[in-house]
Amino acid sequence: MELNSIEKLLEKYENAETSLKEEALLKDYFSNNTVPTHLQEYKLIFNYFSESKTEQFTKTIPLKRKTSKVWWLSIAASIALVFSVYFMNDAGFDKITPSEQQEAALAFKETQKAFQLISKNLNKGENIAMSGLSEFEKAQNKVFKK
Amino acid sequence: MKQAEFLNTVLPLKDKVFRLAKRLLVSTDEAEDATQELYFKLWKNKKKLGEYKNVEAFAMTMTKNYCLDQLKAKRSNNLKLVHSNYADDTISLQRELELKDSVSKVHQLIEKLPAKQKMIIQLRDVENYEYDEIGKILDLQPTAVRVALSRARKTIREQLIKQHNYGIK
Numbered sequence: 636m637e638l639n640s641i642e643k644l645l646e647k648y649e650n651a652e653t654s655l656k657e658e659a660l661l662k663d664y665f666s667n668n669t670v671p672t673h674l675q676e677y678k679l680i681f682n683y684f685s686e687s688k689t690e691q692f693t694k695t696i697p698l699k700r701k702t703s704k705v706w707w708l709s710i711a712a713s714i715a716l717v718f719s720v721y722f723m724n725d726a727g728f729d730k731i732t733p734s735e736q737q738e739a740a741l742a743f744k745e746t747q748k749a750f751q752l753i754s755k756n757l758n759k760g761e762n763i764a765m766s767g768l769s770e771f772e773k774a775q776n777k778v779f780k781k
Numbered sequence: 782m783k784q785a786e787f788l789n790t791v792l793p794l795k796d797k798v799f800r801l802a803k804r805l806l807v808s809t810d811e812a813e814d815a816t817q818e819l820y821f822k823l824w825k826n827k828k829k830l831g832e833y834k835n836v837e838a839f840a841m842t843m844t845k846n847y848c849l850d851q852l853k854a855k856r857s858n859n860l861k862l863v864h865s866n867y868a869d870d871t872i873s874l875q876r877e878l879e880l881k882d883s884v885s886k887v888h889q890l891i892e893k894l895p896a897k898q899k900m901i902i903q904l905r906d907v908e909n910y911e912y913d914e915i916g917k918i919l920d921l922q923p924t925a926v927r928v929a930l931s932r933a934r935k936t937i938r939e940q941l942i943k944q945h946n947y948g949i950k
Contacts, residue, residue, distance in 0.1 A: 649938070651931035655909055676941040683887035684906045692799035694813050696792070696820045 638671065645677060782831040790836055791823055797908055798844045804903040805848040805896065819847055841918040845900060852896070890940045891933075898933035905930055 644661055647653045653661070665674075665681040782790075798819060803812035823830065823840060833839045891902055900919060904910045905926075912923040919926070 649931060649934050651927040651934065655911065658906070658909070676938050676945065679887050679941060680937060687800065687903075687907045690796070690800055690803070692795045692813070692816055694817065696795065696817060 641674070645674070782827045787824065787827050787830070791820075791827075791830070791840060794837060794840050795820065798840060800907065801841065801844050801900065801903055802848050804891070804899055805845075806851060807892065811851070815844070815848060815851065819844055822847075835914075835917065838914060838917045841904070842920070845919060849896065886941065886944065887937065890937050893940075894933055894936065898929050898936075901926055901930050902933050902937075906934075 641661070641664055644653060644657055648658065648661060661677075662681050662685060665678045666685060670678045795816060799812055799816045802815040802819075803809060806812050806815060819840075822843070830836055830839070891899060894902065897919070901915060904915045904918065905912075910918070912926050915921070915926045916923045921929075
């Protein structure tokens with residue numbers, strides 16, 4: 636192509652008035668021909684654009700995430716938990732023999748006794764403390780001479 | 782949209798998505814992460830994808846929005862490394878060095894442009910989209926696209942000439 640028409644195209648290119656076809660022509664011209672010095676900048680620019688277009692995405696694209704596996708695991712774990720609680724109930728806690736019941740009642744009585752003992756002693760302590768308090772009040776009245 | 786359709790229509794866009802992401806995010810690693818994230822999102826919404834008339838424009842818009850969000854989050858602020866590994870073993874070493882130098886010069890100049898002009902340059906001059914397609918992707922009027930593009934092209938050339946004549950004039 637003549638230099639004249641290239642220069643005209645370049646002016647249009649700078650004003651963003653060129654069509655894609657004309658731009659392809661320019662790209663072609665600057666990649667093949669030896670370019671006059673006053674248009675050297677365009678050669679750099681167009682070469683850069685053609686080079687940029689060759690760059691490719693090389694990594695793989697994972698469409699499924701690892702989270703799905705964890706999701707399944709959590710469900711499996713919860714099912715296992717429910718089943719284990721269910722079977723433990725079946726096996727152990729429902730069958731209480733009469734002798735075991737008696738033992739439990741005995742233990743209950745013993746603990747009640749122990750608690751009552753503790754509460755009695757606590758009440759004693761409280762009474763002593765209250766009497767001590769009244770002594771203190773007497774002393775206070777003496778000091779302030781009511 | 783089914784898997785086969787997805788593979789045929791959306792997957793071939795991966796290079797374009799990656800290049801736009803890299804233009805905005807600068808670092809290759811960030812761009813790769815962004816591309817993977819975007820494809821995961823697209824895949825999750827594959828049922829809705831069939832409703833869009835222009836899936837390509839939709840994917841590119843998503844890329845733009847995602848990258849701008851990333852930039853806003855300033856997560857990528859400490860990753861300002863410029864990668865220019867343009868592999869080409871056909872030309873001689875000196876020629877390659879020369880080319881790399883000048884090519885990365887243009888790269889740096891584009892990097893200094895505002896985000897909008899960057900995206901338009903990328904979409905028009907690298908990916909060769911039509912003006913109204915770019916308008917759809919970036920949600921702009923085609924005339925606004927032309928104005929910004931013209932401004933960007935002029936800036937790049939003026940800066941190149943300035944650098945070229947540095948110390949001479």
